[in-house]
Amino acid sequence: MTLRLAVCFLSLLCAADAQPAQKSGKEESKTASVEGVVVNALTKEPIRRAEISVIARKPGQQMGAGPAGSAVTDAEGKFRVTELEEGSYLITIRRTGFVSPRGGSLSSALNLQLKAGQELKGLKYALTPQAVISGRVLDDEGEPVQNANVMSMIQRSVRGKRLWMPSGPGAQTNDKGEFRLTNVPAGKYVLTVQLWQPPAAVEGRPGQAAMGYVTSYYPGVTDIAQATPVETTAGSESSGFDISLKKVPVFKIRGRALNAEGQPIKDFFAAVVPREQLSYGATGRMIQRREDGSFEIANVPSGSWVLQVGTGRGGPMSSTEQQSASTVVEVNGQDVDGVEVRVRPPATIQGNVLIEAAPEEQKNILSTFMVSLVPDGPSFTMGNQPSRVQPDGSFAIKSNTSGRYLFNAYSSSATALYLASVRVGNQEYLGKPVDLSAGAAGPVKIIFRGDGGRITGSIELPSEDKPPSNTLVVLIPADPELRNSFMGRSAHPVDQNGGFSFDNVRPGEYYVAAASGAQYNVTEEVEQEKEFESKAVKVRVTAGGSGTVQLEPIVVAER
Structure with a gap:
Protein backbone atom coordinates (compact mmCIF):
# COMPACT_ATOMS: atom_id res chain seq x y z
CA MET A 1 0.00 0.00 0.00
CA THR A 2 1.49 3.35 -0.94
CA LEU A 3 2.38 5.72 1.82
CA ARG A 4 -0.02 8.59 2.42
CA LEU A 5 1.24 12.13 2.48
CA ALA A 6 1.09 13.47 6.01
CA VAL A 7 -0.33 16.98 6.29
CA CYS A 8 0.86 19.31 9.07
CA PHE A 9 3.80 18.83 11.44
CA LEU A 10 4.63 17.87 14.96
CA SER A 11 6.44 20.67 16.72
CA LEU A 12 7.91 24.14 16.33
CA LEU A 13 11.44 23.98 17.70
CA CYS A 14 12.36 27.62 17.48
CA ALA A 15 11.25 30.86 15.88
CA ALA A 16 12.94 34.10 14.99
CA ASP A 17 13.18 36.72 17.71
CA ALA A 18 13.75 39.50 15.22
CA GLN A 19 11.08 42.17 15.05
CA PRO A 20 10.10 43.78 11.78
CA ALA A 21 12.22 46.82 11.06
CA GLN A 22 10.66 50.29 11.08
CA LYS A 23 9.21 51.10 7.68
CA SER A 24 8.30 54.32 5.97
CA GLY A 25 4.69 54.91 4.87
CA LYS A 26 5.58 53.81 1.36
CA GLU A 27 7.32 50.65 2.55
CA GLU A 28 4.38 49.68 4.78
CA SER A 29 2.61 48.25 1.74
CA LYS A 30 5.37 45.71 1.08
CA THR A 31 4.57 42.02 1.29
CA ALA A 32 5.94 39.70 3.96
CA SER A 33 7.96 36.48 3.78
CA VAL A 34 8.71 33.47 5.96
CA GLU A 35 11.64 31.12 5.88
CA GLY A 36 12.90 28.20 7.91
CA VAL A 37 13.94 24.58 7.93
CA VAL A 38 12.26 21.18 8.30
CA VAL A 39 14.09 18.38 10.12
CA ASN A 40 13.55 14.80 11.19
CA ALA A 41 12.35 14.81 14.82
CA LEU A 42 14.40 11.69 15.63
CA THR A 43 17.68 12.26 13.79
CA LYS A 44 17.54 16.08 13.54
CA GLU A 45 18.67 15.69 9.93
CA PRO A 46 17.12 18.01 7.31
CA ILE A 47 14.15 16.70 5.34
CA ARG A 48 14.37 17.24 1.60
CA ARG A 49 11.28 17.71 -0.63
CA ALA A 50 8.89 18.50 2.17
CA GLU A 51 5.95 20.50 0.79
CA ILE A 52 5.17 23.75 2.61
CA SER A 53 1.85 25.56 2.29
CA VAL A 54 1.06 28.94 3.81
CA ILE A 55 -2.71 29.36 4.03
CA ALA A 56 -4.44 32.62 4.87
CA ARG A 57 -6.71 32.44 7.92
CA LYS A 58 -9.47 34.70 6.69
CA PRO A 59 -12.84 34.72 8.47
CA GLY A 60 -15.34 32.56 6.63
CA GLN A 61 -12.74 31.07 4.29
CA GLN A 62 -13.50 27.46 3.44
CA MET A 63 -10.97 24.71 4.08
CA GLY A 64 -10.57 23.99 0.38
CA ALA A 65 -9.19 27.43 -0.46
CA GLY A 66 -5.76 27.38 -2.11
CA PRO A 67 -2.60 28.45 -0.26
CA ALA A 68 -1.37 32.03 -0.35
CA GLY A 69 2.12 30.69 -0.94
CA SER A 70 4.04 27.43 -1.09
CA ALA A 71 7.54 26.00 -1.32
CA VAL A 72 9.48 22.72 -1.36
CA THR A 73 12.45 22.23 0.97
CA ASP A 74 15.90 21.91 -0.58
CA ALA A 75 18.66 19.43 0.25
CA GLU A 76 19.32 21.29 3.51
CA GLY A 77 15.65 21.20 4.48
CA LYS A 78 15.29 24.95 3.95
CA PHE A 79 12.26 26.78 2.55
CA ARG A 80 11.21 30.35 1.83
CA VAL A 81 7.75 31.67 0.99
CA THR A 82 7.36 35.25 -0.24
CA GLU A 83 4.66 37.67 -1.46
CA LEU A 84 2.45 37.31 1.62
CA GLU A 85 0.03 40.05 2.51
CA GLU A 86 -0.28 41.30 6.08
CA GLY A 87 -2.50 39.01 8.13
CA SER A 88 -2.87 35.67 9.87
CA TYR A 89 -1.64 32.43 8.28
CA LEU A 90 -1.46 28.70 8.88
CA ILE A 91 1.64 26.70 7.99
CA THR A 92 1.18 23.08 6.88
CA ILE A 93 3.85 20.56 5.93
CA ARG A 94 3.57 17.22 4.18
CA ARG A 95 6.15 14.60 3.34
CA THR A 96 5.79 10.94 2.45
CA GLY A 97 6.77 8.72 5.38
CA PHE A 98 6.04 11.28 8.09
CA VAL A 99 2.88 11.63 10.13
CA SER A 100 0.81 14.60 11.22
CA PRO A 101 -0.45 15.04 14.77
CA ARG A 102 -3.68 13.11 15.35
CA GLY A 103 -6.52 15.22 14.11
CA GLY A 104 -4.04 16.86 11.74
CA SER A 105 -6.37 19.46 10.24
CA LEU A 106 -5.46 23.07 9.57
CA SER A 107 -6.45 23.97 13.14
CA SER A 108 -3.45 22.07 14.51
CA ALA A 109 -0.87 23.80 12.29
CA LEU A 110 1.13 26.83 13.41
CA ASN A 111 -0.56 30.20 13.21
CA LEU A 112 1.63 33.10 12.04
CA GLN A 113 0.81 36.77 12.40
CA LEU A 114 2.63 38.76 9.72
CA LYS A 115 3.07 42.50 9.33
CA ALA A 116 3.48 44.32 6.04
CA GLY A 117 7.07 43.97 4.86
CA GLN A 118 8.01 41.58 7.68
CA GLU A 119 10.70 38.97 7.03
CA LEU A 120 10.12 36.18 9.51
CA LYS A 121 13.20 33.97 9.64
CA GLY A 122 14.53 31.09 11.69
CA LEU A 123 11.44 28.91 11.72
CA LYS A 124 12.29 25.29 12.46
CA TYR A 125 9.82 22.43 12.23
CA ALA A 126 10.29 18.78 13.19
CA LEU A 127 8.33 15.99 11.50
CA THR A 128 8.13 12.55 13.10
CA PRO A 129 8.69 9.42 10.98
CA GLN A 130 5.66 7.18 10.62
CA ALA A 131 5.27 3.89 12.43
CA VAL A 132 4.20 0.73 10.58
CA ILE A 133 2.17 -2.21 11.91
CA SER A 134 2.05 -5.44 9.92
CA GLY A 135 0.73 -8.93 10.39
CA ARG A 136 -1.75 -11.48 9.08
CA VAL A 137 -5.43 -12.31 9.39
CA LEU A 138 -6.17 -16.02 9.81
CA ASP A 139 -9.40 -17.97 10.03
CA ASP A 140 -10.27 -20.41 12.82
CA GLU A 141 -8.27 -23.13 11.07
CA GLY A 142 -5.15 -21.02 10.60
CA GLU A 143 -5.74 -20.35 6.89
CA PRO A 144 -5.06 -16.84 5.50
CA VAL A 145 -8.07 -14.56 4.96
CA GLN A 146 -8.04 -12.36 1.85
CA ASN A 147 -9.79 -8.96 1.50
CA ALA A 148 -10.28 -8.49 5.24
CA ASN A 149 -10.23 -4.86 6.35
CA VAL A 150 -7.80 -4.12 9.20
CA MET A 151 -7.86 -0.84 11.11
CA SER A 152 -6.02 0.60 14.10
CA MET A 153 -8.50 2.02 16.61
CA ILE A 154 -7.89 4.59 19.33
CA GLN A 155 -10.25 5.67 22.11
CA ARG A 156 -11.24 9.32 22.18
CA SER A 157 -13.77 11.62 23.80
CA VAL A 158 -16.41 12.79 21.32
CA ARG A 159 -19.19 15.07 22.54
CA GLY A 160 -18.94 13.73 26.06
CA LYS A 161 -18.71 10.04 25.10
CA ARG A 162 -15.72 7.70 24.94
CA LEU A 163 -15.66 6.07 21.51
CA TRP A 164 -13.24 3.88 19.62
CA MET A 165 -12.30 5.66 16.41
CA PRO A 166 -10.14 4.68 13.43
CA SER A 167 -6.75 6.36 13.51
CA GLY A 168 -6.37 5.99 9.74
CA PRO A 169 -7.90 4.49 6.60
CA GLY A 170 -6.90 0.90 7.32
CA ALA A 171 -5.61 -1.74 4.92
CA GLN A 172 -6.89 -4.83 3.12
CA THR A 173 -5.25 -8.21 3.40
CA ASN A 174 -3.68 -9.80 0.32
CA ASP A 175 -3.96 -13.40 -0.83
CA LYS A 176 -1.58 -14.46 1.94
CA GLY A 177 -3.72 -12.75 4.58
CA GLU A 178 -1.03 -10.11 5.09
CA PHE A 179 -1.73 -6.48 6.01
CA ARG A 180 0.46 -3.44 6.45
CA LEU A 181 -0.79 -0.32 8.26
CA THR A 182 1.28 2.74 7.38
CA ASN A 183 1.27 6.39 8.42
CA VAL A 184 0.63 5.40 12.04
CA PRO A 185 1.54 7.92 14.76
CA ALA A 186 3.31 6.64 17.86
CA GLY A 187 0.83 5.42 20.46
CA LYS A 188 -1.36 2.56 21.69
CA TYR A 189 -3.96 1.00 19.42
CA VAL A 190 -6.44 -1.83 19.17
CA LEU A 191 -6.36 -3.71 15.86
CA THR A 192 -9.77 -4.62 14.48
CA VAL A 193 -10.75 -6.85 11.55
CA GLN A 194 -13.98 -6.67 9.59
CA LEU A 195 -15.12 -8.85 6.71
CA TRP A 196 -17.27 -6.91 4.28
CA GLN A 197 -18.50 -10.15 2.73
CA PRO A 198 -18.05 -12.89 5.34
CA PRO A 199 -18.44 -16.47 4.20
CA ALA A 200 -21.77 -18.12 4.83
CA ALA A 201 -22.28 -19.25 8.38
CA VAL A 202 -21.89 -22.97 9.05
CA GLU A 203 -25.30 -24.32 9.94
CA GLY A 204 -25.42 -26.29 13.16
CA ARG A 205 -27.28 -29.43 13.95
CA PRO A 206 -31.01 -29.23 14.59
CA GLY A 207 -31.51 -27.08 17.66
CA GLN A 208 -28.02 -25.57 17.42
CA ALA A 209 -27.12 -22.11 16.16
CA ALA A 210 -25.10 -21.50 13.04
CA MET A 211 -21.51 -20.38 13.56
CA GLY A 212 -20.10 -17.39 11.66
CA TYR A 213 -17.30 -14.86 11.67
CA VAL A 214 -17.88 -11.47 13.28
CA THR A 215 -15.72 -8.36 13.86
CA SER A 216 -12.61 -9.48 15.75
CA TYR A 217 -9.79 -7.75 17.61
CA TYR A 218 -6.14 -8.62 18.15
CA PRO A 219 -5.09 -11.23 19.09
CA GLY A 220 -8.38 -13.04 18.42
CA VAL A 221 -11.29 -11.84 20.58
CA THR A 222 -14.75 -10.52 19.72
CA ASP A 223 -15.04 -8.07 22.64
CA ILE A 224 -12.98 -4.90 22.22
CA ALA A 225 -12.62 -4.66 26.00
CA GLN A 226 -10.61 -7.92 25.91
CA ALA A 227 -8.31 -6.85 23.07
CA THR A 228 -4.56 -6.60 23.61
CA PRO A 229 -3.28 -3.08 22.78
CA VAL A 230 -0.49 -2.67 20.25
CA GLU A 231 2.08 0.01 21.07
CA THR A 232 4.20 1.75 18.45
CA THR A 233 7.07 4.20 18.63
CA ALA A 234 8.03 6.86 16.11
CA GLY A 235 9.73 5.40 13.05
CA SER A 236 9.30 1.80 14.18
CA GLU A 237 8.06 -1.14 12.13
CA SER A 238 6.16 -3.61 14.29
CA SER A 239 5.47 -6.96 12.65
CA GLY A 240 4.07 -10.35 13.54
CA PHE A 241 0.63 -9.22 14.71
CA ASP A 242 -1.49 -12.16 13.62
CA ILE A 243 -5.22 -11.77 14.22
CA SER A 244 -7.35 -14.90 14.42
CA LEU A 245 -10.97 -14.61 13.38
CA LYS A 246 -13.40 -16.32 15.70
CA LYS A 247 -16.70 -17.97 14.98
CA VAL A 248 -19.58 -17.27 17.31
CA PRO A 249 -23.26 -18.26 17.25
CA VAL A 250 -24.99 -16.08 14.66
CA PHE A 251 -28.61 -15.67 13.67
CA LYS A 252 -30.84 -14.20 10.97
CA ILE A 253 -33.21 -11.26 10.93
CA ARG A 254 -36.05 -11.65 8.44
CA GLY A 255 -38.76 -9.20 7.55
CA ARG A 256 -40.31 -6.88 4.98
CA ALA A 257 -39.70 -3.31 3.86
CA LEU A 258 -42.99 -1.49 3.30
CA ASN A 259 -44.02 1.97 2.14
CA ALA A 260 -46.43 4.25 4.01
CA GLU A 261 -49.43 2.44 2.47
CA GLY A 262 -48.16 -0.96 3.58
CA GLN A 263 -47.09 -2.04 0.09
CA PRO A 264 -43.75 -3.82 -0.42
CA ILE A 265 -40.80 -1.70 -1.52
CA LYS A 266 -39.03 -3.17 -4.52
CA ASP A 267 -35.86 -1.10 -4.40
CA PHE A 268 -34.31 -0.92 -0.94
CA PHE A 269 -31.19 -1.33 1.12
CA ALA A 270 -31.00 -2.76 4.65
CA ALA A 271 -28.35 -2.87 7.38
CA VAL A 272 -27.97 -3.44 11.10
CA VAL A 273 -25.62 -1.63 13.46
CA PRO A 274 -25.15 -2.11 17.21
CA ARG A 275 -27.66 -0.09 19.21
CA GLU A 276 -24.99 0.95 21.71
CA GLN A 277 -22.41 1.70 19.07
CA LEU A 278 -19.01 2.15 20.67
CA SER A 279 -17.17 3.26 17.56
CA TYR A 280 -17.57 5.37 14.46
CA GLY A 281 -17.18 3.75 11.09
CA ALA A 282 -18.84 0.38 11.75
CA THR A 283 -21.02 -0.41 8.75
CA GLY A 284 -22.99 -3.33 10.14
CA ARG A 285 -24.23 -6.29 8.12
CA MET A 286 -25.96 -5.34 4.91
CA ILE A 287 -28.11 -6.84 2.18
CA GLN A 288 -29.54 -5.49 -1.05
CA ARG A 289 -33.21 -5.42 -2.02
CA ARG A 290 -35.58 -8.17 -2.99
CA GLU A 291 -38.41 -7.23 -5.27
CA ASP A 292 -41.14 -8.65 -3.02
CA GLY A 293 -39.95 -6.38 -0.19
CA SER A 294 -38.64 -9.24 1.92
CA PHE A 295 -35.14 -9.37 3.35
CA GLU A 296 -32.91 -11.69 5.32
CA ILE A 297 -29.83 -10.47 7.14
CA ALA A 298 -27.47 -13.23 8.24
CA ASN A 299 -24.44 -13.44 10.54
CA VAL A 300 -25.98 -11.34 13.32
CA PRO A 301 -24.76 -12.28 16.82
CA SER A 302 -26.94 -11.88 19.90
CA GLY A 303 -27.43 -8.32 21.06
CA SER A 304 -29.46 -5.17 20.60
CA TRP A 305 -29.40 -3.89 17.02
CA VAL A 306 -30.80 -1.00 15.00
CA LEU A 307 -32.23 -2.23 11.70
CA GLN A 308 -32.36 0.52 9.11
CA VAL A 309 -34.02 0.30 5.70
CA GLY A 310 -33.55 2.87 2.95
CA THR A 311 -35.01 3.19 -0.51
CA GLY A 312 -32.65 2.77 -3.47
CA ARG A 313 -29.96 0.30 -4.40
CA GLY A 314 -26.79 2.17 -3.65
CA GLY A 315 -26.67 2.11 0.13
CA PRO A 316 -26.54 4.99 2.60
CA MET A 317 -26.39 8.53 1.23
CA SER A 318 -26.57 7.37 -2.39
CA SER A 319 -29.33 9.77 -3.39
CA THR A 320 -30.84 13.05 -2.31
CA GLU A 321 -34.26 11.42 -2.73
CA GLN A 322 -33.47 8.46 -0.50
CA GLN A 323 -35.84 7.76 2.37
CA SER A 324 -35.25 5.53 5.34
CA ALA A 325 -36.68 4.26 8.60
CA SER A 326 -35.34 2.21 11.47
CA THR A 327 -36.43 -0.06 14.29
CA VAL A 328 -34.72 -1.77 17.22
CA VAL A 329 -34.33 -5.54 16.96
CA GLU A 330 -33.32 -7.71 19.91
CA VAL A 331 -31.49 -10.91 18.97
CA ASN A 332 -31.54 -13.34 21.89
CA GLY A 333 -30.03 -16.63 20.81
CA GLN A 334 -32.43 -17.34 17.95
CA ASP A 335 -33.51 -16.07 14.53
CA VAL A 336 -35.90 -13.13 14.45
CA ASP A 337 -38.80 -13.32 11.97
CA GLY A 338 -41.65 -11.06 10.96
CA VAL A 339 -39.92 -7.68 11.32
CA GLU A 340 -41.70 -4.93 9.37
CA VAL A 341 -40.06 -1.59 8.64
CA ARG A 342 -42.38 1.02 7.18
CA VAL A 343 -40.67 3.82 5.22
CA ARG A 344 -42.73 6.99 5.17
CA PRO A 345 -42.47 9.94 2.75
CA PRO A 346 -39.92 12.58 3.78
CA GLY A 450 -23.55 40.43 14.86
CA ASP A 451 -22.89 41.67 18.41
CA GLY A 452 -20.59 38.87 19.55
CA GLY A 453 -17.78 39.39 22.01
CA ARG A 454 -14.03 39.03 21.62
CA ILE A 455 -11.47 37.15 23.70
CA THR A 456 -7.75 37.71 23.21
CA GLY A 457 -4.76 36.54 25.18
CA SER A 458 -1.39 34.86 25.27
CA ILE A 459 0.38 31.80 26.63
CA GLU A 460 2.49 32.24 29.76
CA LEU A 461 5.93 30.76 29.11
CA PRO A 462 9.46 31.55 30.29
CA SER A 463 10.99 34.27 28.11
CA GLU A 464 13.43 31.86 26.48
CA ASP A 465 10.68 29.41 25.45
CA LYS A 466 8.40 29.40 22.45
CA PRO A 467 4.93 27.79 22.36
CA PRO A 468 4.81 24.30 20.81
CA SER A 469 3.32 24.26 17.34
CA ASN A 470 0.58 21.85 18.42
CA THR A 471 -0.74 24.15 21.15
CA LEU A 472 -4.42 24.98 20.73
CA VAL A 473 -6.43 27.43 22.77
CA VAL A 474 -9.85 25.90 23.40
CA LEU A 475 -13.05 27.82 24.11
CA ILE A 476 -15.52 25.58 25.99
CA PRO A 477 -19.06 26.68 26.93
CA ALA A 478 -19.88 26.36 30.62
CA ASP A 479 -23.39 25.23 29.64
CA PRO A 480 -23.19 21.37 29.54
CA GLU A 481 -25.71 21.08 26.68
CA LEU A 482 -23.74 23.45 24.45
CA ARG A 483 -20.45 21.88 25.55
CA ASN A 484 -21.44 18.43 24.34
CA SER A 485 -23.14 19.54 21.12
CA PHE A 486 -21.36 19.66 17.77
CA MET A 487 -21.30 23.48 17.93
CA GLY A 488 -20.06 23.70 21.50
CA ARG A 489 -16.31 24.09 21.23
CA SER A 490 -13.95 26.11 19.13
CA ALA A 491 -10.17 26.11 18.99
CA HIS A 492 -7.45 28.31 17.54
CA PRO A 493 -3.71 27.67 17.25
CA VAL A 494 -1.45 30.19 18.93
CA ASP A 495 0.75 32.39 16.79
CA GLN A 496 4.55 32.47 16.83
CA ASN A 497 4.45 34.82 19.83
CA GLY A 498 1.97 32.74 21.83
CA GLY A 499 -0.97 35.03 21.05
CA PHE A 500 -4.55 34.09 20.14
CA SER A 501 -7.98 35.62 19.61
CA PHE A 502 -11.61 34.50 19.36
CA ASP A 503 -13.95 36.83 17.50
CA ASN A 504 -17.76 36.91 17.23
CA VAL A 505 -18.22 34.81 20.36
CA ARG A 506 -21.78 34.06 21.47
CA PRO A 507 -22.46 35.86 24.80
CA GLY A 508 -22.28 33.52 27.80
CA GLU A 509 -19.86 31.84 30.19
CA TYR A 510 -16.87 29.90 28.89
CA TYR A 511 -13.74 28.11 29.99
CA VAL A 512 -10.58 29.04 28.09
CA ALA A 513 -7.66 26.60 28.18
CA ALA A 514 -4.40 26.10 26.30
CA ALA A 515 -3.95 22.44 25.34
CA SER A 516 -0.70 20.97 24.07
CA GLY A 517 -0.10 17.39 22.94
CA ALA A 518 -0.11 15.07 19.93
CA GLN A 519 -3.61 13.87 20.68
CA TYR A 520 -6.33 13.10 18.18
CA ASN A 521 -8.66 15.66 19.72
CA VAL A 522 -7.14 17.83 22.44
CA THR A 523 -10.25 20.02 22.40
CA GLU A 524 -12.17 17.13 23.99
CA GLU A 525 -9.37 15.52 25.98
CA VAL A 526 -8.15 18.63 27.81
CA GLU A 527 -11.02 18.48 30.31
CA GLN A 528 -9.81 15.05 31.47
CA GLU A 529 -6.56 16.50 32.77
CA LYS A 530 -6.17 17.21 36.51
CA GLU A 531 -4.66 20.60 35.68
CA PHE A 532 -7.81 21.74 33.89
CA GLU A 533 -9.46 23.13 37.03
CA SER A 534 -6.39 25.12 38.05
CA LYS A 535 -5.20 26.32 34.62
CA ALA A 536 -8.44 26.88 32.68
CA VAL A 537 -9.80 30.42 33.01
CA LYS A 538 -13.53 31.05 33.30
CA VAL A 539 -14.74 34.15 31.45
CA ARG A 540 -18.07 35.83 30.82
CA VAL A 541 -18.59 37.16 27.30
CA THR A 542 -21.02 40.03 26.86
CA ALA A 543 -22.58 41.34 23.65
CA GLY A 544 -20.01 43.56 21.96
CA GLY A 545 -17.61 43.17 24.88
CA SER A 546 -13.99 42.09 24.95
CA GLY A 547 -11.62 40.51 27.43
CA THR A 548 -8.01 39.39 27.75
CA VAL A 549 -6.67 36.28 29.47
CA GLN A 550 -3.28 34.70 30.09
CA LEU A 551 -3.02 30.93 30.08
CA GLU A 552 -0.61 28.23 31.22
CA PRO A 553 -0.42 25.28 28.80
CA ILE A 554 -2.00 21.98 29.83
CA VAL A 555 -0.16 18.96 28.41
CA VAL A 556 -2.75 16.41 27.26
CA ALA A 557 -1.40 12.94 27.97
CA GLU A 558 -2.03 9.68 26.13
CA ARG A 559 -4.81 7.48 27.51
Missing part, protein backbone atom coordinates in the same frame (compact mmCIF):
# COMPACT_ATOMS: atom_id res chain seq x y z
CA ALA A 347 -41.13 15.26 6.15
CA THR A 348 -40.59 18.83 4.94
CA ILE A 349 -39.51 21.22 7.68
CA GLN A 350 -39.95 24.91 6.96
CA GLY A 351 -38.39 27.86 8.66
CA ASN A 352 -36.52 31.14 8.42
CA VAL A 353 -33.02 32.40 9.03
CA LEU A 354 -32.85 35.87 10.57
CA ILE A 355 -29.86 38.19 11.02
CA GLU A 356 -30.01 40.74 13.85
CA ALA A 357 -27.75 43.45 15.29
CA ALA A 358 -25.42 43.30 12.29
CA PRO A 359 -24.16 45.70 9.59
CA GLU A 360 -26.27 45.93 6.43
CA GLU A 361 -23.70 44.08 4.35
CA GLN A 362 -24.04 41.08 6.68
CA LYS A 363 -27.85 41.23 6.55
CA ASN A 364 -27.78 40.83 2.77
CA ILE A 365 -26.10 37.41 2.69
CA LEU A 366 -29.09 35.21 3.57
CA SER A 367 -28.96 33.35 0.26
CA THR A 368 -25.41 32.16 1.07
CA PHE A 369 -26.60 30.12 4.07
CA MET A 370 -27.20 26.38 4.15
CA VAL A 371 -29.36 24.63 6.75
CA SER A 372 -28.57 21.05 7.74
CA LEU A 373 -29.71 18.36 10.16
CA VAL A 374 -26.90 16.90 12.27
CA PRO A 375 -27.46 13.45 13.86
CA ASP A 376 -27.34 13.43 17.65
CA GLY A 377 -24.38 11.10 18.12
CA PRO A 378 -23.09 8.18 16.02
CA SER A 379 -25.70 7.42 13.40
CA PHE A 380 -26.22 5.34 10.29
CA THR A 381 -28.29 7.97 8.46
CA MET A 382 -29.49 8.01 4.91
CA GLY A 383 -30.40 10.85 2.63
CA ASN A 384 -30.70 13.98 4.79
CA GLN A 385 -29.32 16.72 2.55
CA PRO A 386 -28.70 20.39 3.45
CA SER A 387 -31.04 23.06 2.11
CA ARG A 388 -30.20 26.43 0.56
CA VAL A 389 -31.74 29.47 2.25
CA GLN A 390 -33.71 31.80 -0.03
CA PRO A 391 -32.94 35.56 -0.31
CA ASP A 392 -35.89 36.30 2.00
CA GLY A 393 -34.44 33.96 4.66
CA SER A 394 -36.93 31.14 4.17
CA PHE A 395 -35.90 27.50 3.80
CA ALA A 396 -37.49 24.08 3.44
CA ILE A 397 -35.43 21.02 4.39
CA LYS A 398 -36.47 17.41 3.94
CA SER A 399 -36.02 14.94 6.75
CA ASN A 400 -35.78 11.55 5.05
CA THR A 401 -34.76 9.70 8.22
CA SER A 402 -36.47 9.62 11.59
CA GLY A 403 -34.42 10.19 14.72
CA ARG A 404 -32.92 12.95 16.85
CA TYR A 405 -31.19 15.83 15.07
CA LEU A 406 -29.71 19.24 15.75
CA PHE A 407 -30.40 22.13 13.39
CA ASN A 408 -27.38 23.93 12.04
CA ALA A 409 -26.97 26.82 9.62
CA TYR A 410 -23.70 28.06 8.14
CA SER A 411 -22.24 30.37 5.52
CA SER A 412 -18.66 31.13 4.54
CA SER A 413 -19.75 34.77 4.14
CA ALA A 414 -20.96 35.11 7.74
CA THR A 415 -17.65 36.60 8.85
CA ALA A 416 -19.03 38.71 11.71
CA LEU A 417 -21.95 36.64 12.95
CA TYR A 418 -22.61 33.98 15.56
CA LEU A 419 -25.44 31.47 15.88
CA ALA A 420 -27.62 32.91 18.64
CA SER A 421 -30.84 30.89 18.68
CA VAL A 422 -32.61 27.89 17.18
CA ARG A 423 -36.33 27.88 17.97
CA VAL A 424 -38.64 25.04 16.98
CA GLY A 425 -42.20 26.08 17.63
CA ASN A 426 -42.09 27.88 20.98
CA GLN A 427 -39.06 26.07 22.40
CA GLU A 428 -35.34 26.84 22.26
CA TYR A 429 -33.17 24.08 20.74
CA LEU A 430 -29.76 25.69 20.47
CA GLY A 431 -27.37 22.80 21.07
CA LYS A 432 -30.30 20.45 21.77
CA PRO A 433 -31.59 17.65 19.53
CA VAL A 434 -35.09 17.66 18.07
CA ASP A 435 -36.93 14.34 17.83
CA LEU A 436 -38.19 13.96 14.25
CA SER A 437 -39.54 10.43 14.71
CA ALA A 438 -43.11 11.72 14.49
CA GLY A 439 -42.47 13.65 11.26
CA ALA A 440 -42.11 17.35 10.52
CA ALA A 441 -41.35 19.80 13.31
CA GLY A 442 -41.64 23.51 13.22
CA PRO A 443 -41.81 26.17 12.22
CA VAL A 444 -38.09 26.71 12.76
CA LYS A 445 -36.49 30.08 13.40
CA ILE A 446 -32.69 30.31 13.27
CA ILE A 447 -31.23 33.61 14.44
CA PHE A 448 -27.73 34.94 13.82
CA ARG A 449 -26.45 38.09 15.50
